[in-house]
Amino acid sequence: MSDFNPLQEQESIVSVTDRVKPVVIGAQVIAIHFLGDRAAFVGAEETVTLVSGSGEQTPVAVASGGILCAASDGNRVVMGGDDGKLIALDRKGEVTTLATDAKRRWIDNVALHPDGAVAWSVGKVAFVRPPKGEEKFFEVPSTVGGLAFAPKGLRLAIAHYNGVTLWFPNMAANADVLEWAGSHLGVTFSPDNKFLVTAMHEPALHGWRLADGKHMRMTGYPARVRSISWAAGGKALATSGADSVIVWPFGSKDGPMGKEPAMLAPLKAKVTMVACHPKQDILACGYSDGTILMVRMTDGAEILVRANKGEPVTALAWNAKGTLLAFAAQDGDGGLLEL
Amino acid sequence: MSETTAAKIPVTVLTGYLGAGKTTLLNRILSENHGKKYAVIVNEFGEIGIDNDLIIGADEEVFEMNNGCVCCTVRGDLVRILDGLMKRKGKFDAIILETTGLADPAPVAQTFFVDEDVQLHTRLDAVVTVADAKWLSERLKDAPEAKNQIAFADVIVLNKIDLVTKPELAEVEARIRAINPYAKLHRTERAQVKLSDVLEQGAFDLDRILEIEPEFLDAGDAHDHDHDHHGHDHHHHDHGGMKHYHDEDMQSLSLRSDKPLDAATFMPWLQGLVAAEGAKMLRSKGILSFIGDDDRYVFQGVHMMLEGDHQRPWKDDEKRESRLVFIGRDLPEQMIRDGFANCIPA
Numbered sequence: 001m002s003d004f005n006p007l008q009e010q011e012s013i014v015s016v017t018d019r020v021k022p023v024v025i026g027a028q029v030i031a032i033h034f035l036g037d038r039a040a041f042v043g044a045e046e047t048v049t050l051v052s053g054s055g056e057q058t059p060v061a062v063a064s065g066g067i068l069c070a071a072s073d074g075n076r077v078v079m080g081g082d083d084g085k086l087i088a089l090d091r092k093g094e095v096t097t098l099a100t101d102a103k104r105r106w107i108d109n110v111a112l113h114p115d116g117a118v119a120w121s122v123g124k125v126a127f128v129r130p131p132k133g134e135e136k137f138f139e140v141p142s143t144v145g146g147l148a149f150a151p152k153g154l155r156l157a158i159a160h161y162n163g164v165t166l167w168f169p170n171m172a173a174n175a176d177v178l179e180w181a182g183s184h185l186g187v188t189f190s191p192d193n194k195f196l197v198t199a200m201h202e203p204a205l206h207g208w209r210l211a212d213g214k215h216m217r218m219t220g221y222p223a224r225v226r227s228i229s230w231a232a233g234g235k236a237l238a239t240s241g242a243d244s245v246i247v248w249p250f251g252s253k254d255g256p257m258g259k260e261p262a263m264l265a266p267l268k269a270k271v272t273m274v275a276c277h278p279k280q281d282i283l284a285c286g287y288s289d290g291t292i293l294m295v296r297m298t299d300g301a302e303i304l305v306r307a308n309k310g311e312p313v314t315a316l317a318w319n320a321k322g323t324l325l326a327f328a329a330q331d332g333d334g335g336l337l338e339l
Numbered sequence: 340m341s342e343t344t345a346a347k348i349p350v351t352v353l354t355g356y357l358g359a360g361k362t363t364l365l366n367r368i369l370s371e372n373h374g375k376k377y378a379v380i381v382n383e384f385g386e387i388g389i390d391n392d393l394i395i396g397a398d399e400e401v402f403e404m405n406n407g408c409v410c411c412t413v414r415g416d417l418v419r420i421l422d423g424l425m426k427r428k429g430k431f432d433a434i435i436l437e438t439t440g441l442a443d444p445a446p447v448a449q450t451f452f453v454d455e456d457v458q459l460h461t462r463l464d465a466v467v468t469v470a471d472a473k474w475l476s477e478r479l480k481d482a483p484e485a486k487n488q489i490a491f492a493d494v495i496v497l498n499k500i501d502l503v504t505k506p507e508l509a510e511v512e513a514r515i516r517a518i519n520p521y522a523k524l525h526r527t528e529r530a531q532v533k534l535s536d537v538l539e540q541g542a543f544d545l546d547r548i549l550e551i552e553p554e555f556l557d558a559g560d561a562h563d564h565d566h567d568h569h570g571h572d573h574h575h576h577d578h579g580g581m582k583h584y585h586d587e588d589m590q591s592l593s594l595r596s597d598k599p600l601d602a603a604t605f606m607p608w609l610q611g612l613v614a615a616e617g618a619k620m621l622r623s624k625g626i627l628s629f630i631g632d633d634d635r636y637v638f639q640g641v642h643m644m645l646e647g648d649h650q651r652p653w654k655d656d657e658k659r660e661s662r663l664v665f666i667g668r669d670l671p672e673q674m675i676r677d678g679f680a681n682c683i684p685a
Contacts, residue, residue, distance in 0.1 A: 030426065044426035044427070045426060065427065066423060066424075066426040066427045067426065068423050068426065082395075082423060082426075082427070103396075106395070106420075106423060108419065108423070142398075142400050142402075142415065143398060143400055143415060143416055143419060161402055161415060181403070181405055182402075182403075182404075182405035183402045183415050200405070201402070201404075201413075201415070201418065201454075202404065202405050223455060224455060224456070
């Protein structure tokens with residue numbers, strides 16, 4: 001009996017790790033956005049590295065300090081820094097300073113509208129600059145935790161302590177406030193403009209049905225939800241914060257109310273990043289141990305993109321067509337996968 | 340645990356009333372030749388003259404946690420700032436957080452207990468309170484914030500002692516000790532304290548609960564081992580000419596037992612106590628000896644939040660004794676004493 005060795009568990013998962021083009025950034029990456037056919041790896045400090053499909057890297061100096069937030073509309077990446085500057089990087093790799101805080105206060109959040117409007121926040125004040133017309137600002141009662149433009153019209157959701165303010169910068173009317181006790185640190189509209197969801201400081205999401213303000217509590221996470229991504233067509237919301245990807249159904253008019261979320265791709269590590277494929281029912285997810293999987297949302301089938309290398313995954317993104325997946329871990333070790 | 344603790348960035352909270360000498364101390368910390376780089380979080384950004392590369396303005400936003408407990412508050416701005424600072428890891432060795440004279444230290448401390456990301460990357464090193472020797476006695480009478488800051492402190496820098504007489508100094512110290520007998524107390528002029536006495540204290544490190552608190556052993560007696568030139572007998576404060584004060588609403592309560600405690604009784608009692616009375620309890624700490632357990636058990640708490648762990652085996656030459664200290668407002672002393680006594684099997 002002593003020489004009996006149980007069979008090693010078969011590596012049953014399909015792997016595409018050998019098809020990943022390595023991208024070594026060498027410093028922490030906080031976000032990835034695609035600008036045309038190049039992926040912009042946004043560093044935690046100073047630099048964005050543009051990576052072409054062939055793996056060619058072009059570092060671009062964008063900030064003199066830390067980069068606190070980044071958003072993209074596909075044509076440019078806009079970033080806020082701890083040097084008080086709002087910086088845009090376009091497809092050609094050109095850098096423009098959009099705004100500078102006079103007191104060098106941190107620019108904590110940024111959001112972009114498909115029509116070219118940009119929003120950012122400094123402390124309790126949210127700013128909006130339309131493509132044409134003048135810059136406007138709105139002050140909320142506490143520090144802004146997150147910003148999101150509604151998919152239709154010029155409407156900005158401003159997350160803060162105890163709720164979200166919905167502001168129409170072009171209208172004189174008072175802003176609407178959706179209240180819910182607690183600190184709201186991230187905010188997103190569903191692509192169909194029917195729901196608003198926030199990621200809270202405690203491990204939970206909160207949602208509102210915009211038509212009637214009905215509340216949706218999404219709780220049960222062991223850790224704070226830091227990454228959320230809408231599935232193609234907005235029929236579901238994939239989230240980090242647990243040891244599997246938690247996917248809330250948003251296909252019906254009631255959203256996830258009274259429904260259980262799907263729990264996909266469980267591992268013995270925490271999901272840190274999720275990114276849904278823009279067209280198909282597939283998502284990519286990264287874990288605290290460095291693993292990256294592609295998961296079919298209909299049946300949970302998994303494909304291994306990156307093995308567990310230790311450092312947590314900090315950035316994950318698809319290009320608009322859904323033909324390229326880019327990722328990076330905390331130590332700046334990244335990759336590009338062409339499908 | 341010690342490895343992860345070492346990798347975490349220490350955060351020193353510098354508090355104290357307006358004019359006590361906080362900024363003087365902060366500037367000394369920043370300018371002294373120690374080869375360390377600090378990130379400094381201040382309120383009222385740009386209002387005070389501080390020369391440092393990394394300086395961040397804070398808003399002192401106190402947020403209630405969504406768990407129905409009113410004393411479970413955190414500093415929302417701190418969560419955000421520490422998260423942002425982690426992007427610049429490697430650019431600084433430690434963080435100093437200056438708070439206003441009106442700020443309550445509890446939400447600051449609780450941020451380090453509650454927030455998982457803050458906990459992952461940083462550790463609260465100590466709460467350092469700078470007090471004005473001339474005015475503190477007055478402030479303790481009229482400003483509850485001043486009392487909170489003394490009660491909460493791990494280190495008290497009693498500044499401007501050159502402006503008071505010896506009896507006045509004795510009086511203010513006695514008042515401090517009536518509230519907080521176990522903080523380290525340093526007497527200074529122009530905030531001239533050794534930086535090693537205020538930085539790297541490890542006051543919230545469970546492993547160092549005893550090490551940093553010589554006063555802890557005799558908690559409840561108002562005296563200071565650092566300076567014995569008053570010539571009075573330390574163990575009988577009433578014989579030394581040093582007045583002994585009892586603060587009307589803020590007290591410390593120390594408990595001890597030579598007999599081991601019954602863990603099955605003690606743990607629910609302690610948890611029940613902080614759940615019921617936590618709003619009144621600013622700080623709690625303890626080193627415990629349990630029946631049938633060869634390890635020392637240590638705990639500490641801020642209001643209703645408790646953390647505890649088996650620390651290490653009792654040493655052979657060490658007295659197996661349980662010691663606890665609670666500092667708080669209007670503590671139900673007899674109820675706590677009775678509850679504790681109930682945890683000691685006859």
